[in-house]
Amino acid sequence: MNAQTPTPDATARNKTAAPSGGKPDWAKSDRQLGRELRAASGQPLRPRRWPWVVGAVLVVAAGGLGYYATQRAPTPPEVAAAPPALVMQINPDEMAVLAPQTLERRVRATGTLSPWRNTQLSSQTNGEVQVVAVRPGDSVQAGALLVQLDIETLTLDLDQAHSNERATQAQLELAEVQLDRVRALVDRGVTTSSSLDEAQNAVTQARASLDALQDQVASAELRLRNATVRAPFAGVIASRAVEPGQYVGIGTPLVSLVDLTTVELRANAAVGDGALLHQGQTVQVTVDGVETRRFEGHVARINPVAQEGTRTVPVYVTIDNSDGVLLGGMFATAQVVVEAAADAIAVPTVALREDVNGPYVLRIDGDRLARAGVVTGGTWSGGLTRIAEGLGAGDRVVTAPLPSLRPGDRIDLVGN
Numbered sequence: 001m002n003a004q005t006p007t008p009d010a011t012a013r014n015k016t017a018a019p020s021g022g023k024p025d026w027a028k029s030d031r032q033l034g035r036e037l038r039a040a041s042g043q044p045l046r047p048r049r050w051p052w053v054v055g056a057v058l059v060v061a062a063g064g065l066g067y068y069a070t071q072r073a074p075t076p077p078e079v080a081a082a083p084p085a086l087v088m089q090i091n092p093d094e095m096a097v098l099a100p101q102t103l104e105r106r107v108r109a110t111g112t113l114s115p116w117r118n119t120q121l122s123s124q125t126n127g128e129v130q131v132v133a134v135r136p137g138d139s140v141q142a143g144a145l146l147v148q149l150d151i152e153t154l155t156l157d158l159d160q161a162h163s164n165e166r167a168t169q170a171q172l173e174l175a176e177v178q179l180d181r182v183r184a185l186v187d188r189g190v191t192t193s194s195s196l197d198e199a200q201n202a203v204t205q206a207r208a209s210l211d212a213l214q215d216q217v218a219s220a221e222l223r224l225r226n227a228t229v230r231a232p233f234a235g236v237i238a239s240r241a242v243e244p245g246q247y248v249g250i251g252t253p254l255v256s257l258v259d260l261t262t263v264e265l266r267a268n269a270a271v272g273d274g275a276l277l278h279q280g281q282t283v284q285v286t287v288d289g290v291e292t293r294r295f296e297g298h299v300a301r302i303n304p305v306a307q308e309g310t311r312t313v314p315v316y317v318t319i320d321n322s323d324g325v326l327l328g329g330m331f332a333t334a335q336v337v338v339e340a341a342a343d344a345i346a347v348p349t350v351a352l353r354e355d356v357n358g359p360y361v362l363r364i365d366g367d368r369l370a371r372a373g374v375v376t377g378g379t380w381s382g383g384l385t386r387i388a389e390g391l392g393a394g395d396r397v398v399t400a401p402l403p404s405l406r407p408g409d410r411i412d413l414v415g416n
Contacts, residue, residue, distance in 0.1 A: 094400035111267030172206035268312035
């Protein structure tokens with residue numbers, strides 16, 4: 001057999017296809033085959049970049065994980081410093097120094113003021129108005145002329161009544177003379193007793209006619225007097241209803257007169273307070289429009305029956321108004337003193353506190369607050385509670401409702 005000599009391409013291909021310990025060509029990737037062919041032909045190999053890229057990515061990822069772990073790691077606990085002791089400040093209007101005072105219980109009532117005396121003067125006769133001497137707001141004295149009606153007709157009526165009276169008086173005197181004559185004749189037996197009866201009857205009739213005419217005279221005099229209207233008491237004219245030249249009849253309103261030297265408060269109190277009220281009690285009155293003054297009055301009357309629907313009791317209070325400050329129709333509030341306690345120790349009700357041991361207040365003891373247990377004596381007007389035991393004059397206490405304060409707290413009195 002003749003041996004065949006292999007060609008160079010076949011030799012190279014065999015070497016490439018089956019190097020010692022290498023992979024066969026069919027198991028190699030296109031990238032690996034390409035590198036081997038370039039190496040066999042003497043061409044330079046391209047550097048492999050992906051390992052460096054992968055390495056860089058791994059380095060960046062490792063750095064990020066380290067930063068995240070650093071940020072997420074718990075910080076070591078710090079040793080907390082002990083807080084400084086708190087000092088609570090108390091303002092001057094949040095505390096008080098206790099002193100004896102007079103406590104009062106009061107009943108409240110509201111209503112309107114009205115003049116103590118108020119009269120509407122009306123005409124008591126017929127006639128024409130000649131003079132109206134006053135206008136609303138004028139002050140007048142008792143007996144002052146207010147309205148003058150025409151008196152001419154009334155004067156004539158009075159004169160006629162006097163004339164009739166005198167004529168009848170003369171007839172009566174004549175009848176009495178005749179009666180005396182008839183009696184004398186009867187005594188002598190000259191005339192009969194029937195003549196005496198007739199004479200006696202004539203006297204009786206004349207006397208009756210004279211009495212009637214005298215009444216007419218008195219009536220005419222009264223009408224004449226009523227034509228002049230005068231003030232029945234000193235006061236102020238509240239209204240004027242007529243003018244000169246107007247004809248009025250009996251009952252026509254002329255003027256109204258009020259007396260404001262004393263005013264009356266017609267107030268309504270709660271029906272539950274009615275039993276606490278009695279005549280003569282002192283009343284403190286405040287009036288809308290005169291807030292700067294407080295007026296004193298007294299209970300004059302108490303209605304015995306509560307008003308239906310409102311469940312209130314009408315109370316009438318008289319108030320001195322000699323200076324004329326108060327006017328009719330003003331709205332007023334009355335505080336009736338129903339009970340009083342002198343030289344009492346009291347604190348605002350809002351200053352009281354409660355714990356398992358009972359009521360107490362915060363007493364200021366130096367720069368600390370102390371618990372002061374108390375025995376209360378009921379609530380009084382002005383939002384005060386009487387302290388029967390536990391506190392005395394001169395004690396300083398917290399009067400404001402400050403829930404953050406506790407017994408034992410350190411305090412600082414502002415402005416002390």
